[in-house]
Amino acid sequence: MNFAPCVDVAVNPNNPVIVKTGRSFSASADSVTLLAKEYIIPHRKFGVITVLKHFPGHGSSQDDTHFGIADVTKTWTTDELKPYKDLLQAGYVDAVMSAHIVNKNLDPRGYPGTLSDRILDSLLRKALGYNGVVFSDDMQMHAISKQYGIDESIKLALMRVSISSVFPTTSRTPSNANVDIVHGIIRKMVLSGDIKRERIDQSYRRVMKLKSKLTASQSTLEMYQVQAAKEKLRADQLQMKLDELNAPSASKKKKKKRKRS
Numbered sequence: 041m042n043f044a045p046c047v048d049v050a051v052n053p054n055n056p057v058i059v060k061t062g063r064s065f066s067a068s069a070d071s072v073t074l075l076a077k078e079y080i081i082p083h084r085k086f087g088v089i090t091v092l093k094h095f096p097g098h099g100s101s102q103d104d105t106h107f108g109i110a111d112v113t114k115t116w117t118t119d120e121l122k123p124y125k126d127l128l129q130a131g132y133v134d135a136v137m138s139a140h141i142v143n144k145n146l147d148p149r150g151y152p153g154t155l156s157d158r159i160l161d162s163l164l165r166k167a168l169g170y171n172g173v174v175f176s177d178d179m180q181m182h183a184i185s186k187q188y189g190i191d192e193s194i195k196l197a198l199m200r201v202s203i204s205s206v207f208p209t210t211s212r213t214p215s216n217a218n219v220d221i222v223h224g225i226i227r228k229m230v231l232s233g234d235i236k237r238e239r240i241d242q243s244y245r246r247v248m249k250l251k252s253k254l255t256a257s258q259s260t261l262e263m264y265q266v267q268a269a270k271e272k273l274r275a276d277q278l279q280m281k282l283d284e285l286n287a288p289s290a291s292k293k294k295k296k297k298r299k300r301s
Contacts (some may be wrong), residue, residue: 041089041254043137043175045079047072047123048093052115058098068206069122077122080132089254091175094139096121096146096159105140105183109152115143121168128170135173135250136164152183155196173246194225198243199233277280 050064058064062265065075083090097120138154147158154176184193229235
């Protein structure tokens, strides 16, 4: 699995984390869609699942969510949804990653996208019709960890929007959120009733469905590997025949040179 491509539209040329770092394909939503599709095609050919990010769009932000809140309420445009709409309609979406941005036009309560049911459920799932796995961006980024803390952020993410929360072990903003701690927090919340078991089951089914696609992709990869091996064998055999054909002419040239000498 590759947590890419980034389908953020380069709305703000001074965006410090998406545009200035060269992570956006273009300021044109249509170009982003086209290039993202071309990016996804070879991944599928070789059995690699891709993840579109950062929903609902991080390209207009003026701040970096690694270090704090990024409010795009006044800068975000609906054009930033176009790559998601077009790629969904074309069947090129394996999974989606959420953004930690705040957009009060989409959620007046001011919850970051990752914790907002209005952004991930009402907009992504219901309005756009996406029913696959949603990964959060790194939950240890300061836009989440410094505003909500680990327990509250997990509760909001699973209770409201049923997403797969990501806690990278190589995060630039490390915390004590290892696998055992996160699992313990989730288990405790399920047992207490704060998070319904149905939510966990729902997420589990989505993850298993994605994994089945990965298994199918692996079969496709093996098919291409066999095909490549056959093509290499044919190329080697052809080269041997060419070498055999060229060998007599080469020996004749040597004989001519000997006679002249």
